[in-house]
Amino acid sequence: MPDPTCAPDSPVLFFDSGVGGLSILTPARRLLPHMPVVYAADSAGFPYGTKSEGEIAARVPALLGRLVERYHPRMAVIACNTASTIALSAVRAALDIPVVGTVPAxxxxxxxxxxxxxxxxxxxxxxxxxxxxxxxxxxxxxxxxxxxxxxxxxxxxxxxxxxxxxxxxxxxxxxxxxxxxxxxxxxxxxxxxxxxxxxxxxxxxxxxxxxxxxxxGGAGIARRIAYLNGDMPWPEERPEGVAVFTRVDPAIEALAPALALYGLSSIKAL
Known part of the structure; x- marks a missing residue:
């Protein structure tokens, strides 16, 4: 379970190689409309699906460690099947917050x-x-x-x-x-x-x-987030989310209008 002393604005961290995790964020936001969100994409490492298991196993826990240090989330969601099937156990061992994986349905x-x-x-x-x-x-x-x-x-x-x-x-x-x-x-x-x-x-x-x-598996992951959060409070009003990319270039900047539709109002570099 998340740290019971974390603040209501402590976010849920969603992580993917790119924008695919938005398909996980959508049902989670539908179930938990006041959930603060940090959406992180490893654009510098995209795509994961053509990389070796060794590359992903080394890269994902290190990146999530940096993201947790910066944003202090209450839990992390690996919103990526490739990263989950390869690195989920390593991420759980490395982090002291709950980690939800995404596996084929x-x-x-x-x-x-x-x-x-x-x-x-x-x-x-x-x-x-x-x-x-x-x-x-x-x-x-x-x-x-x-x-x-x-x-x-x-x-x-x-x-x-x-x-x-x-x-x-x-x-x-x-x-x-x-x-x-x-x-x-x-x-x-x-x-x-x-x-x-x-x-x-x-x-x-x-x-x-x-x-x-x-x-x-999006709906099931939304229910898992709600279960792990338990009775811990969310903010009274729905906060704007932030999208964080490991590399920001014109292709990423072109995503801004679509990201705004998902409640992600700003783009930052990790």
Whole structure:
């Protein structure tokens, strides 16, 4: 649990390689409208999905340590499947505040699937993790689990948030990576195992050749934040959030209008 002596304006820290964590922030803000927020993105290290496990395991705990020292959050949310599946235990060992991870929503997908064929659409780094193997074995042992990593869909989601035109071929190729595998014709559930992907769920649905159900873990993480916070107070009025980037360049500055829609009114450099 968070330190019971922390002030009401002590924020919740959301961390991702880029803007994907906004898909986690949205349901959390909906459930906890007065929650103070620091949203941190490792833009200098983006994207994580093409990096090695060693790079991520070394980078993420160090960055979160710096962020905790600067912003004194009541808890941290690793709003990134890749960072969570690789570095969550190391971050928890390094920090003395609660840390919430984001893992692929294979359990709810297995509970809901009628055809017993589930797709896991994530980054290359996430879909190859033993953590995903364990989730599949524990919750989807009677299911066919198809996996596909799409680096271009991550950059596509970032570009869309900057207001750049959509290329329908990108989500179409991402889905084809699942649908074209053996058993893909029976797939009914697609686990969005990268937090960037719920940001472009409408584009994925439009690109699908038939109706598919897309699942992510955002609502569950919002409930976890509320549970861990317990009865600790929030500010009386909803505060403006801050977005922190490890590198601020014109591409990041172009995100300002979209970030403001998520309640993040200022951009700072770490």
């Amino acid at each position: 294979i359990k709810p997908a297995a509970l809901a699937s009628r055809t017993r064929v589930i797709g896991v659409l994530g980054t290359n780094a996430t879909v190859r993790q033993p953590y995903v193997d364990r989730l599949a074995a524990e919750h989807g042992a009677d299911c066919v689990i198809l996996r596909h990593g799409s680096a271009e869909l991550v950059t596509y989601a970032e570009a869309r948030l900057r207001g750049e035109p959509a290329d329908p071929a990108v989500p179409r190729r991402a889905l084809a990576g699942l649908l074209d595998q053996p058993g893909g014709e029976r797939m009914d559930m697609v686990v969005l195992a990268c937090t960037h992907f719920p940001l472009v769920e409408d584009e994925l649905a439009a690109a699908a050749p038939r109706a598919l159900t897309f699942l992510d």
